[in-house]
Amino acid sequence: MTLHHEIRGLDGKDAPTIVLSSGLGGSDAYWAPQIELLHLLFRVVTYDHRGTNRSGGRATGEIAAMANDVLEIAAKAGIDRFHFMGHALGGLIGLDLALRPASPVESLVLVNAWGWADPHSGRCFDTRITLLEKAGVEAFVRAQPLFLYPAVWMTENAERLEAEIAHGIAHFQGRDNVLTRIAALRAFDVEARLGEIAVPTLVVAARDDLLVPYTRSLALADAIPQAALALSDFGAHAVNITEPAWFNAAVGSFLTALGKGSAP
Structure with missing residues (x-):
């Protein structure tokens, strides 16, 4: 079953394409602050991860299987090559795809991602799991913004946050899906293979990210041969939402420098 996805932006089978992949929440709506920019430069593919939002089924327990979902979407749309932007777990999917033989990935944007999960991130996930298991869905969702x-x-943004929390409770992806997806991202480790990534890569991070220490992004930028780093002092884990102007400028500069379009 092909996952729910949307294609917008440039038309034509030869149009440069970018696939956007969100983090643990799995929703394509996560990228709303970037769509206005990207649809001028690319054919933009967004999707809901398996087991989340409008995509049915059960979550898969390996990042490689999540990457296979992206390839299935691309095949259905007749897309052979694409750029890829992923946030956190979505970034791990991008790394998996970029490391495959005959990879379809032309460039990567990795947002607060990692080559292996830092122990600090593990403590954060343990806390979130305890909330889910002991206090329930509402407590889990209400803690997520932290x-x-x-x-x-x-x-x-208190009013916006309350609306987001209400939506998260109403459309919760399910205990088993959350636990399966967390286990997958914690098991992921390609640190020793980062030097094999052969495409231009932009590593984006925020110093005040509570969930993923920005030093994980520094490690990515140091190890990936064609990597550039965009580091913000402010913005936290969802920096593309909290600092969209800064984020879009950094990503727009990177993508247009690849010769894939003209800056809007």
């Missing part, structure tokens, strides 16, 4: 956003941003 790991995504800066405190001042949450204060300034």
Whole structure:
């Protein structure tokens, strides 16, 4: 079963294509602040991960299987080659794809991602799992913004945050899916293979990310041969949402420098 996906932006089978993959939440709506920019440069493919939102089925327990889902979407759309932007877990999917023989990936944008899960991130996930198991779905969802956003941003966006929490509770992907997806990202480890990635890569991170230490991004940028680093002092784990102007400028500069379009 092909996952729910949407294609927008440039038309034509020869149009440059970018696939966007979100993190643990799995929703294509995560990338809303980037669509206006990207649809001017690319045919943009967004999708809901297996077992989340509008995609049915059960979550898969390996990042490689999640990457296979992307290849299935691309094949159905007749896409042979694509650029890829992934946030956190989505970034791991991009790394898996980029490391495959005859990889279809032309470039990578990795947002607060990692080559292996830092023990600090493990503590954060253990806390979230305990909330889910002991306090229930509402407590789990209400705690999620603490790991995504800066405190001042949450204060300034309180109404938006409450709407987001209500939506997250109403459309919760399910206990088993969450646990399966967390286990997959914790098991992922390609640190020793990062030097094999042969495509231009932009590593994006925020120093104040509570969930994933920005040093994981520094390690990616150091190890991937054609990597550039965009590092913000502010923005936390969901920096593309909290600092969209900075993020879009960094990503837009990287992508247009590859000769794939003109800056809007």
